[in-house]
Amino acid sequence: MTFMKNIINVVNLSKSYSAGIKALDDISLDVGKGEVLVVMGPSGSGKSTLIRTFNGLESFDTGYLEILGIRLDPNGDEKNIREIRKRVGMVFQQFNLFPHLSILENITLAPIKVQKRQKIEAQEHALSLLSNMGILSHANKYPSQLSGGEQQRVAIARSLALKPDLLLFDEPTSALDPERVNEVLDAMRDLAKKGMAMVVVTHEVGFAKEVADRVLFMDAGRVIEISKPNIFFQNAKEERSRRFLNQIIK
Template identity: 50%
Template sequence: MSDVIAEAREVRKHFGHLEVLKGINLTVKRGEVTCILGPSGSGKSTFLRCFNQLETMDGGYIKIDGQPLGVRINNGVLRKQAEAEIAKSRENIGMVFQGFNLFPHMTVLENICEAPIRVRKEERKTVTARAHELLKRVGLSDKAHSYPVSLSGGQQQRVAIARALAMEPKLMLFDEPTSALDPELVGEVLDVMRDLAKAGMTMIVVTHEIGFAREVGDNLVFMDGGYVIEQGDPREVLSNPQHERTQQFLAKVL
């Protein structure tokens, strides 16, 4: 098994005449935490959404475990996958959004169990046991039968993480998971993410949490204007950025 779990090469994306991603390259090793920083509009979230085909690439490719996303290769020719094939590939990739996106009419337990039962046709008993373990893991064992409206933002985001983990993904994507939270609730979500990193979960995290990137990240990527401007060890990049644009950005946010 290769130590590379995800590979992006020359990924491009445009919306009309606006080119948002201009040839992005990234390699993610198994068990690593890759943090992506950059100003608003730099293409961070769009790039992340390409990893599970929520955005369709206009050029380049992304591979997960050596298999290209959204396309298949026939006799050396790339062909777009059918929607059913794309949906199948998404099963191995968990994603946590800025908003919590929980189903308001379902309990916490039902939210977590829904995808494994509906998508993978797993037995309810097996999935329910896994869901309770995940709730314990994110510190919400007592909230299994609560509805999202009764939870704080931090609690809802922790449920969203548990829901993504219920599919037992190979890769977890986080799109600014703390940006919608009140400052005092940020820590409880970051603590869960730290525990995931310690357990060896491969993660790509779009974030403005510089402290988290420095402490937990194995690789830091700074994006601006649809390009990767600089990347490397987070401690090194944050303390000694080489590119002028990175220096300007960090001078404002640190």
């Protein structure tokens, strides 16, 4: 099995917890270069579990998983996982910035320690990323001094510092005050325009309509449908998808 064009290949991926509950149930999907895939679904449907398997934060039981041409085993080969993590960025719901490091140190730690880049060069790169995110003036502050939206933009800058080929977003705006959501979504729109491949777990319908190339809808660990956003939001193929959309769009 080789899928040279895709950066994510998933075939028949399954994972169950000890109680027999299926977190992931026979999932197959692919993501191409530069594609933006938005993952939607009710809570507990396995969205987060799915994208966390993409950088090895979550293991799986059976199936085939290949990220950026690197095969991941169910048991998780440590060497392959680290190789993937160096090339895949992740942004979390709770930001997870390192509170004891300055904004600049948060961003430069991995480039210096993992990629062994020169400190000066890593700092210059970090400052340009912060400038793109519109938060250059915060470089020497600490995370607790920033608002949620600013912290999340720092987290995005941190995930970009290793010059990744793929970004994973796990509900990036769910923990934000409503008036702070757009500044983060704007930064993500910019990235999509620049051709960054992204998998985004989110409930932001506007963002999905505008930015997604495809929308994946999950329920109870299964893929219900994968459609283009205009089809999904106006005329979803599956009854379960339509019911979900009716509930979130009033």
